[in-house]
Amino acid sequence: MTREAVIVAISRTAVGKSKKGTTRNWRSDEMAAAVIKDLMKKAEALNPTDIDDVIIGCAMPEGAQGLNFGRSIALRAGLPVETPGMTVNRFCSSGLQTIAMAAERIIANGADVIIAGGAETMSLVPMTGFRINPNPYLVENL
DSSP, X not given: OOOOOOOOOOXXXXXXXXXXXXXXXXXXXXXXXXXXXXXXXXXXXXXXXXXXEEEEEOSSOSGGGOSSHHHHHHHHTTOOTTOOEEEEOOGGGHHHHHHHHHHHHHHTTXXXXXXXXXXXXXXXXXXXXXXXXXXXXXXXXX
């Protein structure tokens, strides 16, 4: 029998106007942690110790969004220190990729409960990152 993966709760933050909006100085890890706290309230039957992993997608995992962003968000959300977290970088579809990865892992019986999604702030981390340094061979030949 094939296992099914289901989404039991969803949550998101408000959307702001990049450099002019009210969220421009908010850290994306703080916003993502608030989303996870909201998810845990919505799925009240779920115990924080039931979370097998937190997978967060981020196009620019550097600066305030770096240093194992997914794990930092899990800790900031108040999940147990034993809860792992990881960051996925697939640029414009990082958050969607995390949901697909979580579903695949659940179907394969590698986990029962995973929090997945994306977090980003274009106001605090520029689109090209802080120090773009592409591979010279790729720049010249592709």
